[in-house]
Amino acid sequence: MYPPVRRDLPLDDWSEEKKEAVLEKAIAALSRVHKLDIAVKRIVSPKDFSVNLNLYRGAVYGLSPQVAPWNHFPHRAPIQGLYQTGQTTYPGYSVGRAATSGILAAETLMTE
Ligand SMILES: Cc1cc2nc3c(=O)[nH]c(=O)nc-3n(C[C@H](O)[C@H](O)[C@H](O)COP(=O)(O)OP(=O)(O)OC[C@H]3O[C@@H](n4cnc5c(N)ncnc54)[C@H](O)[C@@H]3O)c2cc1C
Incomplete structure (x- = not known):
């Protein structure tokens, strides 16, 4: 899942608790339309993308997908x-x- 997140959130605010909170909301939303049976979960934040993949400010696609x-x-x-x-x-x-x-x-x- 790629849940929408605030783009202006500073990277250092992406704590483990913040990641869990986003995940919980995303799962709650998806649960309303699908029956879920989650065996494994791995949460990756913009901070992880920045630290592990050297992606500028943690942007997964470098630029916004909306860029012309x-x-x-x-x-x-x-x-x-x-x-x-x-x-x-x-x-x-x-x-x-x-x-x-x-x-x-x-x-x-x-x-x-
Ligand atoms: C979680 C995730 C899922 C994705 N799923 C898909 C998918 O299903 N299908 C799809 O087509 N695309 C997917 N993408 C997008 C796709 O992976 C990227 O668009 C593509 O890999 C970008 O290629 P690139 O060569 O521009 O950059 P990258 O593949 O990121 O390569 C850049 C390289 O430069 C290195 N590098 C960075 N900084 C430095 C430095 N200072 N010095 C030396 N080396 C450096 C990095 O380590 C990396 O190896 C996904 C991306 C992510 C993060």
Whole structure:
């Protein structure tokens, strides 16, 4: 489950108790529409994403999924000779699209 959480919550506020509280609410909401039988649970917070995956401010997809494609970071950076790839560049997050961005960055480099 990816329950919505406050984006302005400071990373250090993501204590174990806070994670449990979010989980409880999410389970309560899901229980209203599905019969749940939970055998194992693992809770990962934006703080965990930041510490363990080095994701900027714990943003799971780098940028908001609502960001328009033309607002992704460009493959050609403003610094000459620097090229960028990955989920914050076009065409965005997911394994397939992040891989595609590598191809596009390489093509950008080769057209120099
Ligand atoms: C919990 C979770 C579930 C997901 N589920 C799916 C899914 O089901 N399907 C899907 O398609 N996508 C999924 N995604 C999204 C997908 O994993 C990402 O969009 C994709 O991996 C981004 O690729 P990337 O190359 O931009 O970054 P990453 O895969 O994060 O690679 C960046 C690499 O850079 C390294 N790094 C970071 N900082 C430094 C540094 N300072 N120095 C050196 N190395 C550094 C990191 O350790 C990492 O290995 C999921 C993501 C998460 C977190």
